[in-house]
Amino acid sequence: MINKEFVRERLLLINSFLQELHDLASLDKDSFISQKRNAAAAESFFRRTLEAVFDIGRHILAKSGYTDLSTEYKSIAKGLGEIGVINKELSEKLAQMAGYRNRLVHLYNLISDEELYNIITSDLKDIENFVSAIKKYISN
Secondary structure (H helix, E strand, O other): OOOHHHHHHHHHHHHHHHHHHHHOOOHHHHHHHOOOOHHHHHHHHHHHHHHHHHHHHHHHHHHOOOOHHOOHHHHHHHHHHHOOOOHHHHHHHHHHHHHHHHHHHHHHHHHHHHHHHHHHHHOHHHHHHHHHHHHHHHHH
């Protein structure tokens, strides 16, 4: 059985991280890049956001009987799409985010401040769509 309280707590975390990311995204590019701590904060908030996204996905899949789909980040993304928790387009976006999460953790030295700025100014809507889809899913 899905622990809705667990899911809600992670959604609250995601929303708080998204607010921080939106605040950073409101800076112009030069201001963002000129202060190293902006990129460090963006990286941390974005990584934490992705971890919470995949924690929710793993939990839903495991508690719905799809443990085999809950073991790796990309399979979590695909699994949520396969069982209809999120639509196919968002599932594909989450699979890309899974790859990016791995870059953040393992290849962090290759991620530029400009790349992070571009992500937080153009790709947060996908996470907001995920939050909406999960809220709808757990309300059923």
